[in-house]
Amino acid sequence: MGKSEKRVATHGVRCFAKIKMFLLALTCAYVSKSLSGTYMNSMLTQIERQFGIPTSIVGLINGSFEIGNLLLIIFVSYFGTKLHRPIMIGVGCAVMGLGCFLISLPHFLMGRYKYETILPTSNVSSNSFFCVENRSQTVNPTQDPSECVKEMKSLMWIYVLVGNIIRGIGETPIMPLGISYIEDFAKSENSPLYIGILETGMTIGPLIGLLLASSCANIYVDIESVNTDDLTITPTDTRWVGAWWIGFLVCAGVNILTSFPFFFFPKTLPKEGLQENVDGTENAKEKKHRKKAKGEKRGITKDFFVFMKSLSCNPIYMLFILISVLQFNAFINSFTFMPKYLEQQYGKSTAEVVFLMGLYMLPPICLGYLIGGLIMKKFKVTVKKAAYLAFWLCLSEYLLSFLSYVMTCDNFPVAGLTTSYEGVKHQLYVENKVLADCNTRCNCSTNTWDPVCGDNGLAYMSACLAGCEKSVGTGTNMVFQNCSCIQSSGNSSAVLGLCNKGPDCANRLQYFLIIAIFGCFIYSLAGIPGYMVLLRCIKSEEKSLGVGLHAFCIRILAGIPAPIYFGALIDRTCLHWGTLKCGEPGACRMYDINSFRRLYLGLPAALRGASFVPAFFILRLMRKFQFPGDIESSKTDHAEMKLTLKESECTEVLRSKVTED
Numbered sequence: 001m002g003k004s005e006k007r008v009a010t011h012g013v014r015c016f017a018k019i020k021m022f023l024l025a026l027t028c029a030y031v032s033k034s035l036s037g038t039y040m041n042s043m044l045t046q047i048e049r050q051f052g053i054p055t056s057i058v059g060l061i062n063g064s065f066e067i068g069n070l071l072l073i074i075f076v077s078y079f080g081t082k083l084h085r086p087i088m089i090g091v092g093c094a095v096m097g098l099g100c101f102l103i104s105l106p107h108f109l110m111g112r113y114k115y116e117t118i119l120p121t122s123n124v125s126s127n128s129f130f131c132v133e134n135r136s137q138t139v140n141p142t143q144d145p146s147e148c149v150k151e152m153k154s155l156m157w158i159y160v161l162v163g164n165i166i167r168g169i170g171e172t173p174i175m176p177l178g179i180s181y182i183e184d185f186a187k188s189e190n191s192p193l194y195i196g197i198l199e200t201g202m203t204i205g206p207l208i209g210l211l212l213a214s215s216c217a218n219i220y221v222d223i224e225s226v227n228t229d230d231l232t233i234t235p236t237d238t239r240w241v242g243a244w245w246i247g248f249l250v251c252a253g254v255n256i257l258t259s260f261p262f263f264f265f266p267k268t269l270p271k272e273g274l275q276e277n278v279d280g281t282e283n284a285k286e287k288k289h290r291k292k293a294k295g296e297k298r299g300i301t302k303d304f305f306v307f308m309k310s311l312s313c314n315p316i317y318m319l320f321i322l323i324s325v326l327q328f329n330a331f332i333n334s335f336t337f338m339p340k341y342l343e344q345q346y347g348k349s350t351a352e353v354v355f356l357m358g359l360y361m362l363p364p365i366c367l368g369y370l371i372g373g374l375i376m377k378k379f380k381v382t383v384k385k386a387a388y389l390a391f392w393l394c395l396s397e398y399l400l401s402f403l404s405y406v407m408t409c410d411n412f413p414v415a416g417l418t419t420s421y422e423g424v425k426h427q428l429y430v431e432n433k434v435l436a437d438c439n440t441r442c443n444c445s446t447n448t449w450d451p452v453c454g455d456n457g458l459a460y461m462s463a464c465l466a467g468c469e470k471s472v473g474t475g476t477n478m479v480f481q482n483c484s485c486i487q488s489s490g491n492s493s494a495v496l497g498l499c500n501k502g503p504d505c506a507n508r509l510q511y512f513l514i515i516a517i518f519g520c521f522i523y524s525l526a527g528i529p530g531y532m533v534l535l536r537c538i539k540s541e542e543k544s545l546g547v548g549l550h551a552f553c554i555r556i557l558a559g560i561p562a563p564i565y566f567g568a569l570i571d572r573t574c575l576h577w578g579t580l581k582c583g584e585p586g587a588c589r590m591y592d593i594n595s596f597r598r599l600y601l602g603l604p605a606a607l608r609g610a611s612f613v614p615a616f617f618i619l620r621l622m623r624k625f626q627f628p629g630d631i632e633s634s635k636t637d638h639a640e641m642k643l644t645l646k647e648s649e650c651t652e653v654l655r656s657k658v659t660e661d
Contacts, residue, residue: 019185019269022086023194025261026178027201029093032258033171034205035212036100036251037065040164042213042354043244045340050113050221050241051106051157052578052586055340059567062336064161066559068099068168073552076173085177090262095170097255100248102163106156107245112222115239116578116586117232117450118462131442131467131484170255176551180544183535185269189377191535196373196528203366203524210358212250217242217351232450232496234476235349238589239449239578242350307542311549315621316537319614321553326611328558330604333566340570341600344591345409346509347501360513361520368524376528383536384622386529391615393526397519398608405601407512409505411593412498414451414459415466417575418592421485423458438485439467447579449589453499454486461576466494533618569599 041062048058076088182194220228221241233240311317342353375381381389411418411425416434419425434446444464452463460466467484479493486492538546571588573595578586 019182019194022181022185022265022269023197025086025258025265026089026174026182027198028258029089029174029178029262030198030201031205031208032093032251032255033096033174034202035209036096036167036248036255037171038206038209039213039247039251040065040103040167041336042210042339042350042357043216043242043247044336045343045350046217046221046242046244047157047160048587049239049578050244051160052580053157054585055337055567055570055588056564057157057567059336059563059565061157061161061164062563062567063560064164065168065171066555068165068170069172070168070552070555070560072169072172073176073548073555076176076548084267085173085181086262086265086267088173089177090259092170092173093255093259093262096167097170097252097259099163099165099167099170100252100255102166103160104245104248104252105163106159107221109159110156112225113241115233115241116448117239118445118448118464130469130471131439131444131464132469176544176548179535179547181269183540183543185271189380192376192528192532193373195531196369196376199369199373199524199527200366203362203369207358207362207366209247209251210354210362212247214351214355214358216244216247217349217354219243219246221245229475232475232478234497235351236347237497238343238587240349304545307545308549311538311542311546314538316618317534317546317550319618319621320534320537321550322614323611323618324550324554325557326607326614328554329562330607330611332558332562334600334604336563337566337570337600341596342509344593344596346505346512347409347412347498348509356509356513361516364517364521365524368521369527372525372528376532381529383533387533387619387622390526390530390533391612391619393522394530394615395612397522397526398605398612400515400519400522401605403515404512407508407515408597409501409508409593411575412459412501412590413457414461414498414590415485416461417590419458421458423456434461434465436485439465442467449576449578451498452480452494452496454483454494455492456486457499458486459498460485460494463494468494566599566603569603570596573599 044058339353413419415421421436450462451459453459463480468480469482471480481493483492573591574588575592576590578589580586
């Protein structure tokens with residue numbers, strides 16, 4: 001380092017020339033990026049309803065973040081060590097803020113949200129939604145197709161897609177460059193603890209994101225322009241859309257604010273523990289370290305393909321990528337669609353489900369990451385022991401997760417969909433059963449979803465299909481009376497919305513969340529030991545590229561396709577689609593929860609089970625390798641993985657090439 005550069009590092013930005021200050025700034029960046037990511041996942045159901053799109057399109061929107069990340073991940077990971085890493089991270093945070101702002105734009109560009117209903121409007125007579133004999137259907141007036149498409153604003157969801165791509169582009173440099181920066185300038189024994197702190201930041205962010213999502217989901221999307229007293233839906237209704245746009249504006253501001261500190265950090269830091277002497281002379285070990293790092297950075301520009309081939313010939317690294325792809329396929333699917341699953345399974349609103357997820361799942365994850373990092377530092381766990389620890393913890397959590405299959409509820413009882421009008425359960429949806437003797441005279445619309453709950457505990461797709469003849473009250477307090485299809489000891493009345501699933505189902509939700517507490521803690525406890533296996537099984541000069549390639553494979557093989565194919569499979573379990581004004585199907589209003597449950601729990605379980613096969617081979621292979629920290633030596637700070645047995649032909653060729661260069 002030259003004298004002028006050294007002067008800048010020790011005067012103007014002295015407080016920023018410390019690895020712990022960088023760790024604090026990077027933790028804030030992890031909080032902000034995970035905040036916006038979690039908020040996006042929590043609001044997918046609201047976005048689906050706002051734009052009237054199927055779950056497969058929602059999966060594409062969710063996967064678009066990975067597409068943006070994929071565009072730059074290899075480039076950033078390869079050239080990032082040459083450039084000013086803190087500044088690149090700062091620019092990335094600012095770009096993420098821009099993406100969040102773009103996602104919120106459709107709310108300001110499109111008109112009010114109009115939910116599907118048969119209740120009276122200004123141009124429909126007040127009794128048109130009742131069961132009335134000898135009248136034509138005037139509930140859904142015809143409309144010019146071109147005007148209909150225009151009113152749908154069907155392409156507005158593309159703003160969300162593009163904004164999420166930009167958000168993914170901005171997130172690209174944060175993880176690989178941040179971790180490589182810490183690995184370069186932190187003590188090797190402190191690195192697991194620092195990464196544990198970063199992972200904790202990635203759990204604090206989701207906690208804030210889920211609380212923010214819960215608050216926004218309880219606020220009606222057009223709160224600034226609609227009198228909520230006139231609404232006939234509540235947050236538990238599948239037509240309800242919360243104010244999803246508010247949270248994205250908050251996320252945009254937070255991401256931009258966290259970008260500022262990174263513009264003040266120097267390009268390089270003194271190696272932790274190798275600080276300058278009091279008289280200003282540089283420690284000889286620090287000079288040697290800088291000289292080696294400089295040589296590595298010079299070499300990486302011409303040895304890209306050599307490093308790529310070296311990584312591909314590293315069996316532990318390649319098996320670790322395979323494990324990560326299988327595991328992330330499972331967890332991306334589970335986390336992305338968990339709000340939808342809990343809504344449909346237990347009959348809760350989005351706001352309530354998201355709040356419970358944050359309350360029950362994130363604190364144990366945060367605690368697990370911290371304890372995992374402390375265990376690695378306190379007991380100086382070797383890489384081989386870390387691999388065994390991660391394996392058995394993950395296996396224990398996997399076996400525990402099978403208890404979730406017991407905590408289930410049945411479908412909502414809806415006449416014509418899941419049960420007959422006599423209350424007998426249907427195995428499959430039969431369209432011609434929507435009409436019955438009690439409502440065939442009513443000339444009701446059979447497509448519109450505007451459910452009511454009868455006092456007999458059975459729900460109906462609309463008040464008309466329930467055979468109701470009059471109503472009292474307004475808004476959500478409306479009560480329908482004289483309903484011919486409702487056979488009960490009461491007055492044959494109904495109220496708006498689906499019927500509650502009962503206290504037994506609420507208890508099962510509590511048990512499901514308790515199982516999730518233990519599962520999240522055990523799995524996060526294994527996270528740091530598992531990640532250290534990845535970092536320690538690759539050479540120091542390949543570390544940044546290795547982390548980036550690992551992220552690249554996860555995104556292209558899991559992050560992008562997983563929500564798309566899983567969303568398409570979920571669509572196949574839909575019992576009733578909403579209807580747009582053109583007559584086209586919109587968002588799904590109700591799923592066959594039994595098929596949904598088998599898919600939601602079964603497919604991730606199969607993927608995770610398959611991941612233990614390569615994990616077993618990693619444990620076998622690690623017996624043949626020697627890692628930093630396995631033996632006591634004064635030169636293990638930058639030691640690299642070495643074979644104790646005869647090296648493979650692939651490795652020999654690579655090493656000879658590096659020597660020749």
